Amino acid sequence: MARPLMPPMCRFFPSCSDYALQALEKHGAARGSWLAVRRVCRCHPWHPGGVDQVPDRSET
Incomplete structure (x- = not known):
């Protein structure tokens, strides 16, 4: 319930x-x-x- 009121804490995008x-x-x-x-x-x-996207299947 309080999460929308708190600032984002994750250092990555998207969140973990x-x-x-x-x-x-x-x-x-x-x-x-x-x-x-x-x-x-x-x-x-x-x-x-920073920005850390999930790699595509071909990249792993």
């Missing part, structure tokens, strides 16, 4: 949860989960963040 959903849709459960875990591991104060 949106990235995970897109990765699962594009790559299936195994590869999509691996991509999502890698993304969450990059989410820390020392990473600059």
